[in-house]
Each structure stands twice: as structure tokens, then as C-alpha cells.
Amino acid sequence: DTAVSQTPKYLxxxxxxxxxxxxxxxxxxxxxxxYKQDSKKFLKIMFSYNNKELIINETVPNRFSPKSPDxxxxxxxxxxxxxxxxxxxxxxxxxxQGAKNIQYFGAxxxxxxx
Amino acid sequence: xxKVTQAQTEISVVEKEDVTLDCVYxxxxxxxxxxxxxxxxxxxLVFLIRRNSFDEQNEISGRYSWNFQxxxxxxxxxxxxxxxxxxxxxxxxxxxxFGNEKLTFGTGTRLTIIP
Numbered sequence: 256d257t258a259v260s261q262t263p264k265y266l267x268x269x270x271x272x273x274x275x276x277x278x279x280x281x282x283x284x285x286x287x288x289x290y291k292q293d294s295k296k297f298l299k300i301m302f303s304y305n306n307k308e309l310i311i312n313e314t315v316p317n318r319f320s321p322k323s324p325d326x327x328x329x330x331x332x333x334x335x336x337x338x339x340x341x342x343x344x345x346x347x348x349x350x351x352q353g354a355k356n357i358q359y360f361g362a363x364x365x366x367x368x369x
Numbered sequence: 370x371x372k373v374t375q376a377q378t379e380i381s382v383v384e385k386e387d388v389t390l391d392c393v394y395x396x397x398x399x400x401x402x403x404x405x406x407x408x409x410x411x412x413x414l415v416f417l418i419r420r421n422s423f424d425e426q427n428e429i430s431g432r433y434s435w436n437f438q439x440x441x442x443x444x445x446x447x448x449x450x451x452x453x454x455x456x457x458x459x460x461x462x463x464x465x466x467f468g469n470e471k472l473t474f475g476t477g478t479r480l481t482i483i484p
Contacts, residue, residue, distance in 0.1 A: 286470065296408075296458055296479075300471040311471055345414060354402050354464035355421065358472060360414035 258282050259361040261346050267367045268336060276331045276364045278346030285351050286310070287329035288358060289321060292343040301344075304329055305352050336368045371396045373463050375475035382451055383483045390446040390478045392461030398422075400466040403437065403444040408477070409457040420444060448480075456482045 259280045268274050280287065288311075289301040303311040307323040318334045333340060343363045349356035372395040382388045394403065405417040418428060420437050428435045432449045448455050458479045462472040 288471075290472075296477045298460065298462075298472075298474040298477075303470065313471070343412065347414075349470065352470050354400070354466045354470055355419070356470055357404070357416055357419055358470075359416060360406075362411075362413040365412075 257362075259346055259348055259359055261344075261361040261364050263364060264362065265365050265367075267369065269369055270336055270338060272336050273332070273334045274336060274366070275333070276344055276346075276366070278329045278331070278361060280327055280346075280348040280359075282348055282350070282359065284348040284359075285326055286349045286356065287323065287326070288347040288349075289329065289331050290345040290347060290360075292345060292363070294342070298345070302329075302331075310352065333366075336366075338368050341366055341368045371398075371401075371463050371465055371473040373461050373473055373475035375459075375461055375478050377478045378476070379479045379481070381481040381483055384453060385450050387447060387449050388451055388480065390448075390459050390461075390480065392444045392446065392475060394442050394444065394461070394463045396463060396465055398465040402464050404462040404464070404472065405435070405444075405446050406460045406462060407457045408460065414460070417446075451480075451482045453482045453484050456480060 286305045288303045302321045304323045320332045346361040347358040349358045374393045401422045403420045407415045434447045436445045458477045460477045461475040
């Protein structure tokens, strides 16, 4: 059983399109996150949700809209895709809020915008 | 603001050698947590260890050991008797009590173990 699963694993699309990435965790965690890893492998937080409530929005363009239908799911919708959005997007989850909580990551979604 | 520096971009060692990955962090908070994650070639991020700022004891887990020194703001990671399966990118990360729960990552160290 995969603890944090993301779909799709690969996403290739044209500039200007809208796409979604789904994330589900079966760990019973309360908090979920989206991170972006750029071409130089740098990882940066985008969003976090706790019990479906937005906690962190780290100056991400509003073309990115996270949605949490329940605490086990956090989806990421991206409108009007740009070349610079090409990256690997990681979903993560942790038990509760707070700096001490270990974040467990999914396998990543590699987005390529052509 | 928090910052994590991994000055070693790439390291290559021959199998069975020991290797140390450096991590230096910056924060003004007194309560914080340090983490190491491994990203193998398959791409997933695997949690390795968490340390809190009040516990400076070194930790050993099999061939892995971690040396936390507050005096030098460092949290270094040593792999003893390296194996090819250790080849990966390793990330050091920091979270602080008043920074929500976001992880601030270093830029990673790519470790290649040569058979």
C-alpha cells in the first residue's frame, strides 16, 4: 500500500492548457502539502492544508489552486500553464501541524510544459 | 528567515568508503527540527531522520550516523562502508516552531557510489 500517492506520475502538456494533479494519503494524517522541485533539484513549499483548511500559501501565482475535498486528499489545479511551470511536484502529509511532524512524500509528478 | 546550506553539490566515492555529507543551517528560533531525506534515482523522497534542537546526541542507524552540533549549526550525515544503493541526492531540511510546518530544504548533495 502506497502511503502518499500522486497521479499522474508524468504529465506532458501544451502551454496554455489547464491540468490537475491528484494526491491521496492513507496514513490518517491531518496535514497535507504541495512542494515544487525545479530543474536544479531545489525543493520549495507551495501550499499546506490542515483538515481541509489552507495554512500556507507561499507566494504562488494564483494560476495554482489547491483543493482539499477531505483531509485525505489534496489536489492541485494549474490554469494557463507556462513553460516555467515545468518541474516535479511533490505531495506530502504529516500527522498534525507543527514543526516537529515528519512529512512523508509521494513519488512526485513530473510536469513538462511544451 | 531560515536557511539550509549544503555546500557539497556532488560527491563520488568508491564503494565501501565512508562519506560525510555536510549540512549547515541558520535560524533565530530556539526550537527547531532538522531532517534528512534521500532521493534515489527513481525520484521519490524518503525520510531518513528527524532531530530536535534540544537533543544533541549523535544517532546511529546501521551504516548511517548523524552528528548534530549546535555550536557550529551543523547536522552532518555519514555513511559508513558505502554501497551502490546509497547513490542518491540527499537533502537536509529545517523546520521551526514559528514558521508553520514548512520544510526549508538545502540544495541537496548528489552522492555517487562507484562500484
